[in-house]
Amino acid sequence: MTGLTAETPLVYSRKIRPLPSATIELAQKARILKAEGQDVIELAGGDPDFTPDKHILDSISDALFGGKTKYTHPRGIPELRQAIAKKHKKENNIDADWKTQIIVTSGGKQAIAVALMALLENNEEVLIPQPSWVSYDNMTLIAGGIPKPVAAAASNKFKVTVDDLEKQATNRSKVLLFNNPQNPTGQVYSKSEIDEICEWCASRGVYFISDEVYEHIIFDGAKHYSPASNERFAKFVITINAVSKTYSMTGLRLGWLHAPEWIVNKIDPHHQHLITCATSIVQWGALTALETPHDGITKRQKAYSDRRDIVVQLLSKSKTVKPLVPTGTFYVFLDITKTGFSSIDFCSNLLDNGGLALCPGSAFGAAGEGWARMLFARDDNTLKEACGRILSVYG
Ligand SMILES: Cc1ncc(COP(=O)(O)O)c(C=O)c1O
Numbered sequence: 046m047t048g049l050t051a052e053t054p055l056v057y058s059r060k061i062r063p064l065p066s067a068t069i070e071l072a073q074k075a076r077i078l079k080a081e082g083q084d085v086i087e088l089a090g091g092d093p094d095f096t097p098d099k100h101i102l103d104s105i106s107d108a109l110f111g112g113k114t115k116y117t118h119p120r121g122i123p124e125l126r127q128a129i130a131k132k133h134k135k136e137n138n139i140d141a142d143w144k145t146q147i148i149v150t151s152g153g154k155q156a157i158a159v160a161l162m163a164l165l166e167n168n169e170e171v172l173i174p175q176p177s178w179v180s181y182d183n184m185t186l187i188a189g190g191i192p193k194p195v196a197a198a199a200s201n202k203f204k205v206t207v208d209d210l211e212k213q214a215t216n217r218s219k220v221l222l223f224n225n226p227q228n229p230t231g232q233v234y235s236k237s238e239i240d241e242i243c244e245w246c247a248s249r250g251v252y253f254i255s256d257e258v259y260e261h262i263i264f265d266g267a268k269h270y271s272p273a274s275n276e277r278f279a280k281f282v283i284t285i286n287a288v289s290k291t292y293s294m295t296g297l298r299l300g301w302l303h304a305p306e307w308i309v310n311k312i313d314p315h316h317q318h319l320i321t322c323a324t325s326i327v328q329w330g331a332l333t334a335l336e337t338p339h340d341g342i343t344k345r346q347k348a349y350s351d352r353r354d355i356v357v358q359l360l361s362k363s364k365t366v367k368p369l370v371p372t373g374t375f376y377v378f379l380d381i382t383k384t385g386f387s388s389i390d391f392c393s394n395l396l397d398n399g400g401l402a403l404c405p406g407s408a409f410g411a412a413g414e415g416w417a418r419m420l421f422a423r424d425d426n427t428l429k430e431a432c433g434r435i436l437s438v439y440g
Contacts, residue, residue: 061183067389068408074393075402085396086423086431089404091228093375093422095293095348098341101330105297108329117322120313121149121301125328128335129301137260138274139284145306148316149323149331153258153287153300154180159319160283160302161188161220163311164252169219172251174205176378176409176416178228185222193218196412199380202369203230203412204238207245220252226259226269229409229418230378231371233263236270243278253282258300261291261342263373264350273303280305290375291342292334297327349375352421352428359432365439375422378406382415384439391417391439399434 072089079085096102108114120126123143130143141147150156161171161184170193171185182192195213197205210221223242226233246253253272260269273282287300300323302312353370356377360368367380381391388405395401406416421428 104333105330137271176413226373
């Protein structure tokens with residue numbers, strides 16, 4: 046028989062790396078143990094526990110039953126694009142023309158993917174500071190580019206520097222895929238650190254994708270900085286954002302991108318041929334989210350900050366596991382080198398003997414080896430129990 050088998054080397058499949066098997070195995074094992082009724086705490090993923098605010102859900106429901114169920118303008122309903130432009134000006138000091146500079150997407154992830162598709166020619170390189178979010182590499186490969194990991198030093202709190210970038214860059218480097226506040230390390234770059242990196246991008250002709258999906262999950266009075274607020278940088282910065290993390294709307298899939306008009310025009314066909322438009326009714330929910338006061342954001346920010354304190358304080362008692370204190374996001378990155386385990390073995394052993402699932406640092410690239418990521422977007426008791434389990438397994 047001719048035709049497709051599991052061994053057929055499909056061109057598309059060759060482009061994307063298989064999901065790291067050890068990490069998937071761990072996640073599957075945690076799910077199976079839970080399904081079997083075992084007491085497993087799952088803190089390996091990236092989904093916060095809060096539900097979206099009721100007035101946002103009401104507006105989605107109103108849109109649904111009010112018949113707002115047709116295709117929308119491919120770039121998003123004008124009302125939402127206007128609200129995003131207003132938000133960018135007010136919160137980020139970014140000038141945005143809502144008609145020409147914004148595309149509403151199905152989550153921040155789709156915004157990054159279409160930006161890469163539009164910017165990359167075959168085999169051009171994307172510089173990816175590592176440890177990095179797990180999808181950057183594969184999105185680059187799907188877009189026909191080559192991911193170029195740039196290891197950031199643990200001694201510099203995993204913040205990449207111009208020296209790190211300069212060592213890895215070649216004349217094929219086209220894009221820097223930059224995330225701040227940073228998943229998985231929980232670190233927040235300062236304005237001057239970002240400016241320095243943007244100056245370097247300007248000098249090398251490298252586009253800067255600024256993934257800001259955690260902008261509102263930031264602690265200790267730190268200020269989020271958007272490089273597109275600088276007129277000079279705005280010419281080569283693509284800003285990515287989403288309602289996913291800020292409003293706890295992860296499954297509703299709504300994000301957006303902002304870029305210079307000519308780049309938006311290049312991204313537009315990729316977006317339209319892939320998804321036509323973001324989900325109509327969720328666009329109305331996002332409009333409500335952006336146009337109502339920030340009470341919910343402020344409340345969740347305080348909760349995340351308190352939870353961060355609980356985890357850091359409890360884990361500071363450990364003799365082997367050392368938390369890198371996060372100043373943003375809802376992840377804490379744990380230095381596990383003293384345990385002597387690889388990050389996969391550390392997590393596997395913790396699941397088997399403590400009933401706690403964390404994400405091994407190696408899932409975020411080689412620079413993450415010797416570390417593990419713990420989600421702290423859970424209630425206080427769950428976090429206390431989880432920290433207790435780490436202490437009882439590893440001391
Ligand atoms: C750094 C980073 N960027 C983007 C995303 C994707 O966001 P969305 O759910 O809006 O697609 C995530 C989700 O975990 C993330 O951690």
